[in-house]
Amino acid sequence: MLKKISVHSLFIASLLILFVVNAPVLLTIFDEWNSDGPYSHGFLGIIVVVYVFYLQRHHLQANTLSKSHYAFALVCLISSLSVSLVALLSSIQQLQQLAFFSILVSLLFCFYGWQALRSFFTPLLMLLLILPVWNxxxxxxxxxxxxxxxxxxxxxxxxxxxxxxxxxxxxxxxxxxxxxxxxxxxxxxxxxxxxxxxxxxxxxxxxxxxxxxxxxxxxxxxxxxxxxxxxxxxxxxxxxxxxxxxxxxxxxxxxxxxxxxxxxxxxxxxxxxxxETAETAETAETVKPVASDDFSLNKTQICVTLIVFASFVAASYWIPSRYDKNYTFVEPSLESYQIVSRDKAYSPSWKPYSQGATKERFSYYIEKSLGFQVYLADYYKQEQAKEMIFVENYLFDEDFWMEVADKKLSLSEAAVLDQANLFVLKKSAHRYRLIASWYVINGIMTSDKKIAKLAEVKAALLGRPGATLVAVSFDFDGDDQASAEQQLSKFITAYLNPNKS
Known part of the structure; x- marks a missing residue:
């Protein structure tokens, strides 16, 4: 029965599966095309691309690839699928879009060979030009x-x-x-x-x-x-x-x-x-095509391609499905600081925003006349636009606070974290606020977004994708910022090392 299936049918089926699996990615592309941004010409562009593909359809002929060509094509496909999986687990939108395009090209290479890529070079390049990956x-x-x-x-x-x-x-x-x-x-x-x-x-x-x-x-x-x-x-x-x-x-x-x-x-x-046309035709690579319905000539290659593709498709569904809905970050017990309130769902003086967070909590600690507020945003899993590191998330309201500085806060005494991200904010002449933050992913603490993204991938592969954004707020009068930063650093050190507080 397998021999009766044409290469064209299997290729089209693979494309349909690719589109279905990457439906969220396609939606992000369509959103960019439907906006007033730099890719608003996308829908017109895709009509032109499809038309050029249609004009080039006679070049889509089944060919038997040499072992070296097929090995290279398979490496390209595996690499593209691997990048797509990493982009999925780390929720990097543009990388997902690029990986989608790369998989499409690699499938064309595996099914039809190098000559097909040469014949479809122009429409493929035009397709790449309308993807929102050129920021x-x-x-x-x-x-x-x-x-x-x-x-x-x-x-x-x-x-x-x-x-x-x-x-x-x-x-x-x-x-x-x-x-x-x-x-x-x-x-x-x-x-x-x-x-x-x-x-x-x-x-x-x-x-x-x-x-x-x-x-x-x-x-x-x-x-x-x-x-x-x-x-x-x-x-x-x-x-x-x-x-x-x-x-x-x-x-x-x-x-x-x-x-x-x-x-x-x-x-x-x-x-x-x-x-010029004759010169180009002479330099073009000649490949002997085979009948489009003759599956036996490259049956092994097609089967290997389908197995590899199906394996990654299955992994893209199975790996993200392993998560603990009950995940929550457990706050430490501090001896040096008195806790006034814990696990409050709302803070009237602080309104951060974490899109897609499973749970948001506020706790308030004091030491003598000093007060520290802790914000926790838990994610038992992350996905596109519902993630811990996202462009629309914020730790302060720009309508009420003016950003004075965005830098790092040194935590030299902390054993598990060297530094935290720090916002210095101003509301009035005598009302300033420090907000320090870091990320916790499967026990790994970091203030670096790139390291956090890599930790997300590793945690997802291990089946423990739970993550938390931790932020600490401290208000001061603006007279001695260095002293305020020192007090905040001291609290975070105690928070990260409760046994030494």
């Missing part, structure tokens, strides 16, 4: 845009004062947020380049040339947006509509800048000559 480009693009926001208005005689990413003029104040980096323009320009390259059958050299031109136009378009907003905002005292609706205005500027880019594409990057 690392925001930092250099944001820096360039901020600098353009300084020297552009200064060319017109407008003095601009820069404080990190905040620009101030006589007429207003402008924050160059990550969303103002122009990443969306940058990615659309790259996607447009490969669309032109595919439909005009450009050579690699001409494609790279047009890519550089397109990216330059995208960067300049965003510079123009930033400069115009600052100039107009300054002269109108922040009352013009483009200052408040700068995203829509940005796309208008980019659309206008596309006009010369389209002209350049039509004039200088038309379809390549027959000589």
């Amino acid at each position: 690392m480009l925001q930092f250099p693009l944001r820096e360039l845009s901020t600098q353009a926001g300084v020297w552009g208005p200064e060319l017109l005689g407008i003095a601009v004062d820069r404080d990190h990413y905040r620009l101030s003029t006589a007429g207003g104040m402008f924050d160059v947020d990550p969303a103002c980096s122009g990443l969306g323009f940058f990615m659309v320009a790259a996607l447009l380049t490969f669309c032109v390259s595919y439909f005009n059958k450009l050579s690699t050299k001409r494609t790279l040339t047009f890519l550089l031109i397109s990216l330059a136009v995208a960067i300049i378009a965003n510079w123009l947006r930033v400069m115009i907003i600052i100039i107009v905002g300054t002269y109108t005292e922040m009352n013009h509509f483009i200052v408040h609706d700068h995203l829509a205005f940005g796309w208008i500027v980019f659309a206008i800048c596309l006009i010369p880019l389209i002209y350049i594409a039509r004039t200088y990057f038309e379809e390549r000559s027959e000589d």
Whole structure:
């Protein structure tokens, strides 16, 4: 019966399983595409990608891979699946999205060979370009845009004062947020380049040339947006509509800048000559295809691929399922500090937020005239957007507290932890607060987010994924911060080493 199943059917079935297993990952991608962020072109982009895949469908032919090629393909698949499992257990969203793409490419490699990857290189690259995994480009693009926001208005005689990413003029104040980096323009320009390259059958050299031109136009378009907003905002005292609706205005500027880019594409990057096409065809690797329904020629390879894939799919469900619903962090008993209240579900003076926490508790300790409040957020398991280390979690309300410093608090006397994360906050001239925090995962204590993520993976593999965020709050009048930090360090040392307190 197995011989009657075509390679195409098994490949499509594997893709369906991949999509089902990674449904939460796909939802995070769709959310980015549905937002006003730099990937809002995603739904339009996926239509183009699917269309190009459809045009290339005749290249999807079953081939018998050599042992060396298949071994490499299998290593790629196992590596991709391993990264996906680690990303799942550590709830790293962008790594999950990259792993999903890598698994898709590896499956194509294992089923159809290297020639298929070469034939589908352009649509695969276009697919990668619309995935929300390019945020690392925001930092250099944001820096360039901020600098353009300084020297552009200064060319017109407008003095601009820069404080990190905040620009101030006589007429207003402008924050160059990550969303103002122009990443969306940058990615659309790259996607447009490969669309032109595919439909005009450009050579690699001409494609790279047009890519550089397109990216330059995208960067300049965003510079123009930033400069115009600052100039107009300054002269109108922040009352013009483009200052408040700068995203829509940005796309208008980019659309206008596309006009010369389209002209350049039509004039200088038309379809390549027959000589170029013939040269490419001669250098292409020739692989003898086999009938798409002939499963016997690569039966062993396909079976091994399916077994490896199924094993990791099963592991992705089984490993996270091992957790203790009754997990809770047990607070130590301190002899040197008197406990006033313990395990309170609410604190009127402190409102931290931990999304997805199983249980949140507050305890209050005193020593003479000093008071320390402890916040515990327990997680018996963690998953995407319901995790201990998450961008939307916070330890203080920015509407009531101003952050003065974000640093480390030394805990030299603590045997199990060298330092804790420390926020220095200010509410008024004589109202300051210190908040120190660290993470506890399966007995491992750390203040480092990367180490905490690795500890999450290890704990999940061991079947003990319970984790807790521990934070300690201490208020002082702001006169002697060094002394306040010393008192907080002393309390945390006693909290971590109750037998020595």
